[in-house]
Amino acid sequence: MSKASSPSTLSIPNEIGGVRMTKQRKEVYRLLLEKKDHPTAHDIFISLQERMPSISLATVYNCLETLVEHEVLQQVNFDREPSRYCANLKEHGHFLDEKTGKIQDVAFKKDVNIKDLFDLPEDTIIENLDITIRGILPNNSTH
Amino acid sequence: MSKASSPSTLSIPNEIGGVRMTKQRKEVYRLLLEKKDHPTAHDIFISLQERMPSISLATVYNCLETLVEHEVLQQVNFDREPSRYCANLKEHGHFLDEKTGKIQDVAFKKDVNIKDLFDLPEDTIIENLDITIRGILPNNSTH
DNA sequence: AGCTATATTTAGAATAATTCTAAATACAAA
DNA sequence: TTTGTATTTAGAATTATTCTAAATATAGCT
Numbered sequence: 001m002s003k004a005s006s007p008s009t010l011s012i013p014n015e016i017g018g019v020r021m022t023k024q025r026k027e028v029y030r031l032l033l034e035k036k037d038h039p040t041a042h043d044i045f046i047s048l049q050e051r052m053p054s055i056s057l058a059t060v061y062n063c064l065e066t067l068v069e070h071e072v073l074q075q076v077n078f079d080r081e082p083s084r085y086c087a088n089l090k091e092h093g094h095f096l097d098e099k100t101g102k103i104q105d106v107a108f109k110k111d112v113n114i115k116d117l118f119d120l121p122e123d124t125i126i127e128n129l130d131i132t133i134r135g136i137l138p139n140n141s142t143h
Numbered sequence: 144m145s146k147a148s149s150p151s152t153l154s155i156p157n158e159i160g161g162v163r164m165t166k167q168r169k170e171v172y173r174l175l176l177e178k179k180d181h182p183t184a185h186d187i188f189i190s191l192q193e194r195m196p197s198i199s200l201a202t203v204y205n206c207l208e209t210l211v212e213h214e215v216l217q218q219v220n221f222d223r224e225p226s227r228y229c230a231n232l233k234e235h236g237h238f239l240d241e242k243t244g245k246i247q248d249v250a251f252k253k254d255v256n257i258k259d260l261f262d263l264p265e266d267t268i269i270e271n272l273d274i275t276i277r278g279i280l281p282n283n284s285t286h
Numbered sequence: 287a288g289c290t291a292t293a294t295t296t297a298g299a300a301t302a303a304t305t306c307t308a309a310a311t312a313c314a315a316a
Numbered sequence: 317t318t319t320g321t322a323t324t325t326a327g328a329a330t331t332a333t334t335c336t337a338a339a340t341a342t343a344g345c346t
Contacts, residue, residue, distance in 0.1 A: 024323080055325090056325045058304095063324095082302085093261060109261065118236060121280060123281040124278055126276055127241065128278070130274070131273070131274050132273045134271040138266040165293090168294095183332090199297065202296065208334095223303080288346090290343100290345080291344085292341100293340100294342085299335080300335065301333080302333090302334100303330100306330080308327100309325085315320085316318085
């Protein structure tokens with residue numbers, strides 16, 4: 001019997017960025033490709049249980065850790081709230097709308113190289129840059 | 144008997160930004176004015192015990208919370224590491240040198256208005272902007 | 287100064303996100 | 317298949333932080 005990919009893992013390759021994509025890692029990754037609302041590990045755990053009742057929270061944490069380490073996902077932290085995750089690998093910031101509680105990606109304006117704006121010594125190597133914004137979007141805006 | 148300020152609380156007013164500055168709050172604030180290395184609540188607790196053996200960790204947390212709420216201090220978070228605190232209220236980012244583990248303030252280059260660089264709808268209100276950078280400073284640099 | 291109401295401090299317990307442990311399972315290579 | 321390694325799993329452990337409730341301090345009265 002040939003084993004076809006289940007719809008849930010369709011089109012996600014068996015290796016990304018040097019990580020072996022196990023069933024669980026595929027499910028975590030797929031969810032984050034689909035849901036752009038920056039879920040927490042717990043959110044992801046709850047969502048995945050429908051398709052994968054056997055998955056454990058520790059596995060969700062393990063998968064997220066691996067995928068972040070291998071730069072397949074980004075971890076997003078607002079203060080000390082539970083970490084959130086996103087599959088958008090473009091350089092971007094995160095905006096938390098205090099009215100709705102929703103988090104969204106924020107791109108930088110065209111031609112802005114954000115790394116050039118800091119008063120740092122020449123030859124400083126920037127490995128990672130986190131930008132988080134709290135604020136309120138105008139009423140009409142869904143962005 | 145007139146009660147003179149002890150040296151430890153010298154020159155810190157009895158109220159800042161609408162907060163009553165108790166002995167404990169003064170000590171916490173004074174420490175952060177002196178030590179610019181972004182200590183954690185626990186670091187602060189350990190340091191203060193020399194001058195104030197009776198202070199409790201819960202009090203340090205309480206003081207920090209109050210002073211942050213009243214915008215006397217800033218809370219600094221790198222990922223989900225323990226929160227750090229600083230008394231620098233100018234708009235600035237934070238740089239963690241991965242070689243030394245030290246955190247330092249980073250100013251923005253002159254004439255840069257960081258809030259103008261994001262691709263956000265007009266009339267978006269930015270309440271708070273956190274910028275944290277991980278990287279490596281050049282060898283000769285203490286900044 | 288004393289009295290009273292409120293605010294703050296304190297020790298210790300509780301919470302909650304995350305990590306660890308060790309056993310079970312899956313997988314890959316020989 | 318067998319054998320070694322990687323991964324998953326459940327549950328325990330960890331740890332920064334918050335909560336609780338009692339004790340103490342302070343401010344505003346009289």
